[in-house]
Amino acid sequence: MSQNIVVIGGGPAGIEASRRLRDLGYTPILIEKEPFLGGHLARWDRLFPDGVEARTFLEPMLADLEGIKYFTDTEVSSINRLKDTWVVKLSNGLSAQVRAILLTTGFDLFKAEKKEEYGYGIYDRVITNADLEAWFKSGAAPQFDDVKTIGFVHCVGSRDEKAGNRQCSKVCCVTAVKQACEIKERFPEANVYCFYMDLRMFGRKYEDLYLKAQKEHGIRFVRGRVSEVSEDLDGHLFVKAEDTLFGKPMKIKLDMLVLMAGMAPAAGTQALARMVNIQTGDDGFFLPKSLIVSPFTSSREGVFFAGAATGPKTIPETLSEASAAALSIDRYLKTPVKS
Numbered sequence: 001m002s003q004n005i006v007v008i009g010g011g012p013a014g015i016e017a018s019r020r021l022r023d024l025g026y027t028p029i030l031i032e033k034e035p036f037l038g039g040h041l042a043r044w045d046r047l048f049p050d051g052v053e054a055r056t057f058l059e060p061m062l063a064d065l066e067g068i069k070y071f072t073d074t075e076v077s078s079i080n081r082l083k084d085t086w087v088v089k090l091s092n093g094l095s096a097q098v099r100a101i102l103l104t105t106g107f108d109l110f111k112a113e114k115k116e117e118y119g120y121g122i123y124d125r126v127i128t129n130a131d132l133e134a135w136f137k138s139g140a141a142p143q144f145d146d147v148k149t150i151g152f153v154h155c156v157g158s159r160d161e162k163a164g165n166r167q168c169s170k171v172c173c174v175t176a177v178k179q180a181c182e183i184k185e186r187f188p189e190a191n192v193y194c195f196y197m198d199l200r201m202f203g204r205k206y207e208d209l210y211l212k213a214q215k216e217h218g219i220r221f222v223r224g225r226v227s228e229v230s231e232d233l234d235g236h237l238f239v240k241a242e243d244t245l246f247g248k249p250m251k252i253k254l255d256m257l258v259l260m261a262g263m264a265p266a267a268g269t270q271a272l273a274r275m276v277n278i279q280t281g282d283d284g285f286f287l288p289k290s291l292i293v294s295p296f297t298s299s300r301e302g303v304f305f306a307g308a309a310t311g312p313k314t315i316p317e318t319l320s321e322a323s324a325a326a327l328s329i330d331r332y333l334k335t336p337v338k339s
């Protein structure tokens with residue numbers, strides 16, 4: 001029993017790490033607060049950079065959970081240190097005594113309604129990147145019958161001191177470009193604008209996607225912040241922005257505005273940090289021992305991390321961290337306990 005490991009958070013990081021630990025001969029216990037496993041991957045339709053369907057990754061992962069005990073709709077009620085073990089009590093009444101805990105609680109989408117000037121939750125035609133994914137994934141007909149001019153606003157709740165987050169969320173530039181291309185594939189006649197501060201297309205093939213957006217789809221990239229959004233009598237949107245490259249103010253009428261909400265720490269991060277007595281950074285994400293050499297090791301013995309619980313990450317980065325964390329836990333568990 002004490003060789004078991006509790007993995008908290010059943011997104012891509014938690015599932016992948018649990019599978020690796022199972023392959024190494026352990027019996028991980030995976031805890032997920034939602035009624036389903038898969039985390040945010042279960043909510044996305046197609047993935048950047050090449051548009052593969054998210055389900056083609058998730059379904060094989062979910063079909064390979066033999067040997068892993070998992071509980072959905074379950075949270076951790078308390079964690080206490082007992083000699084060289086952790087006693088983890090769950091909201092379903094069960095408890096486990098383990099030597100290692102892996103925190104894979106991921107991220108929450110920034111609450112776009114906090115940026116009142118964009119009108120999310122006030123104007124129907126203002127939606128988020130996650131709403132657009134849900135719409136694509138549902139395969140439903142367009143929610144508005146006139147999607148002719150669409151805007152995307154980058155950096156919503158990221159790189160923004162006023163919103164309490166000066167960090168970049170890393171995945172939203174490429175997500176905006178991917179979603180803008182998908183809009184053009186569905187509505188070839190549409191005029192699409194991306195309002196950005198600067199474009200961070202850091203990954204392999206991301207630049208190709210950006211070129212495709214400009215050359216094949218004619219998407220217009222406007223360098224400048226949107227300052228105000230208002231609604232006219234028939235429900236359409238008026239957006240004020242400034243094109244900082246040309247030094248010109250802009251006012252355009254839009255049928256839909258998509259806010260690229262960034263990645264914020266998961267709601268339970270602080271509570272879990274207190275339970276195991278570890279630190280979070282000033283961005284609110286868990287703080288590893290070293291961001292360079294041990295991004296999956298905490299300052300507390302037997303407590304590890306993987307995935308977006310320590311900050312914005314792509315899915316490939318998340319999966320490799322999950323494998324690396326599983327190997328670190330294996331090494332830790334094979335180290336004799338100091339008496």
Ligand SMILES: Cc1cc2nc3c(=O)[nH]c(=O)nc-3n(C[C@H](O)[C@H](O)[C@H](O)COP(=O)(O)OP(=O)(O)OC[C@H]3O[C@@H](n4cnc5c(N)ncnc54)[C@H](O)[C@@H]3O)c2cc1C
Pocket residue numbers: 008009010011012013014031032033034037038039040041044046047048049074075076104105106107108109129130133171175261262263266267268269272306307308309313314315316318
């Ligand atoms: C709009 C958008 C689109 C994206 N598209 C892509 C893409 O196309 N390609 C790509 O590579 N990346 C993409 N990403 C990034 C991708 O979503 C993340 O890399 C990935 O989800 C991180 O996985 P994770 O397991 O670390 O976290 P999550 O996916 O957030 O999973 C964490 C899980 O932990 C659970 N949890 C949280 N707290 C607790 C708790 N206290 N107790 C129990 N369970 C808990 C959550 O419910 C969740 O199931 C996108 C991100 C955004 C915002």
Ligand code: SF4
Pocket residue numbers: 154155156158159167168169170171172173174197198199200260262
């Ligand atoms: S990835 Fe792009 S949109 Fe997201 S916070 Fe960074 S610069 Fe802004």
